[in-house]
Amino acid sequence: MIHAWEEKRDEIRELLAQRRFQAVRCVLIEMNAVDIAALLDTLEEEQQPFLYRLLPKETAAETFAYLESETQETLIHAFTEREVKAIMEDLYADDVADMLEEMPANVTKRLLRAASAEKRKEVNQLLQYPEDSAGSVMTTEFVDLKADMTVAEAFQYIRKNGPDTEAIYTCYVTDENRQLQGVVSVKELLLAHENDRVGEQMETHVFSVSTLEDQEQVAQLFARYDLLALPVVDSEGRLVGMITVDDVVDILQQETTETVEKLAAITPTDKSYFRTGVWTTFCKRVPWLLLLMLSSTFTGIIITSFEKTLMKSVVLTAFIPMLMGTGGNSGSQASVTVIRSLALGDIRFRDAFRVVIKESQVAFLCGAVLAAVNFLKMLVVDSWLLGVDVSTGVALVIAGTLLATVMIAKVVGGLLPLLAKRVGVDPAVMASPFITTIVDVVSLLVYIGFAQWILY
């Protein structure tokens, strides 16, 4: 269903080639703006302005807002001044701001010149909010009622001024200084008598966020309180915009992608896989690989320094990858759980002690099971079946190291994200490099310590 537009693409290409434009329009009229945009994005550059001009006027602006920025740029270059003026008039200010952020300076200038003074002011304001702030994702088109309106007047006002979006279902009530006074839903207005005053129907306890609030925090508020909309106020408490739940769906999608990318040691991008070029992908990945590679120099130094201990029993070196792997896996289990719980607001820094207690208990159980299984495996499978030279001493050293490694890994993995959050670093970013390095070094030292103690 999500790829339904692909079937239409070939049909449209063929119709365009045959110059059967009326038929193209008939296909387009049946389609959703999102799908038309996806189709336009994959057409050849010369065809894009052509197809765009065949769109019915009602869907043109909406389709334009959904296009990739490369396609938008191609279209703008092909547009006449009149077409540029029209698109700037028809797009919402927040869509214009999103578009301008991706455009080269000369295109931005041309677009802003074509906009009305009012739209230009609004767009410039939106462009000033930091990336991923509530101000940058809010819409500036909302319904603001006055407390002394009657319900009938309110409906008249909504019919006349309500934007063409779902944002009309939540109406905010402001005073003459644009201060937020309350909120009333269309549902409540529908159930009220038409001569009731808006002020009597409104709820005066309103959650609101500042323009600078982080979008992830905004999303958590929506999730926790099942909100449909949230008003955004400036530093003086004036209502400047609103965020609706469908924006939050996009924020959550974007935050999820960013989180998993950070956890896999990738600098996040906001483009899709094939839209991100090889060079960009390389640049997002290689710094982390370099950092992680160089940080594993420590393990190399330790191994070379304790050469004599390790070389006495070759089996000891053979188990280093397994020990480090298990440490890394145990640590990331703990760190990912804590990072996600931090993001959801289930854990805070003050819970650090409880996290350490819980992680040590889990780690003891996991470590004991792994140690026991590995001990038996070494004595039965490796020594007896495969004929590898494994002494009980070596098996003991490895079992002891496993238990210690899992415990260290889980406690470090549980604590470091909390510390990162505390000092204002993104927990997801610092998780893998630091935790891996610490766990690798410590577990290797424990391993060598155990080996020297038990075997010599």
Add this chain to the structure above:
Amino acid sequence: MIHAWEEKRDEIRELLAQRRFQAVRCVLIEMNAVDIAALLDTLEEEQQPFLYRLLPKETAAETFAYLESETQETLIHAFTEREVKAIMEDLYADDVADMLEEMPANVTKRLLRAASAEKRKEVNQLLQYPEDSAGSVMTTEFVDLKADMTVAEAFQYIRKNGPDTEAIYTCYVTDENRQLQGVVSVKELLLAHENDRVGEQMETHVFSVSTLEDQEQVAQLFARYDLLALPVVDSEGRLVGMITVDDVVDILQQETTETVEKLAAITPTDKSYFRTGVWTTFCKRVPWLLLLMLSSTFTGIIITSFEKTLMKSVVLTAFIPMLMGTGGNSGSQASVTVIRSLALGDIRFRDAFRVVIKESQVAFLCGAVLAAVNFLKMLVVDSWLLGVDVSTGVALVIAGTLLATVMIAKVVGGLLPLLAKRVGVDPAVMASPFITTIVDVVSLLVYIGFAQWILY
């Protein structure tokens, strides 16, 4: 802000101890049902029914729906028959179904006995849908209009029958056989003339999903098309429920948690960190650690088998952790990107060839940079500054292995999730164990091959 209720908790505890119930009610009246539920969840068991009975009737049921299932059970045990009847009457059928899924059989029986025949039927129907299906997350309370109603009649119907939720803003139009005919929004009804027929105003192209559709697919549809609501139909095309965008926010939160947990080799739970006991956490983590530990047996076997090659230059063993670590990191960068793109619908199996092409190009660049940096570092830092015995030959072996490892890791990491999806396995689950094992084994063999070729 999310933790505002915690400040009220101590206040309420104190007021309860002083038996100042009127004051408790005053505090509760100012609070949101979500926060009251969070507060109730953390009170002592004896206090829970007590505080619950102080709630204003309007918020009691809503608060109950937000409680943890343990608290719900405690309350039900304390409830009189009349209170059980009341709560079963006031809760929506989907909230009842969610609750029953967590209750022991005797409690479920008691609750269903107390429900009206109609509610019982509805709940039983909901309980039959598979977990995480559209049927299990939908609400069965929605507005269904008829095409021949006038707009005025439609508003009358909505006022009278509309559920007490945001679900009223999207109204579905059905025929006498409950077949879905169209959709009309309250906004469109508001803008229409009151004598217009609903049938003239409705949109007849309606996206709908079947009750068995996976909730993640549903969430993707909402995200792609900026939907507010989606109708759910049974196998005969009859409208049986609807999913609203605020449910999707919860689905996305839950899916994100599941994805990051799977990527970190943890079997997902749906409870918060501290609500999950030590034993449960242990059970969710240890099988994966065991699997990963045992799969690294292969690397151990390879190291022992090629003992002679590796032991000739101790430095060679010292670099094994770094090589494997880099391979693992490179592989997970590729696999996580592909897994996420699969989830977002940006990549499909048929793109496998393009994925391989892109990943090999990125891998070549990353591998070349890592190899060059490491080569220089070994000759300058390790050999010259640290005085480790590194020959140019060894540095070459390691540089070559790095390049090969990164390339293998990225291609395997990019391809395996696609193959997993193809054969119907969850790509996120199989990513870490399989990719790590394959990359470890192959890179070790390449390492030994290079060493034998260049050094001997």
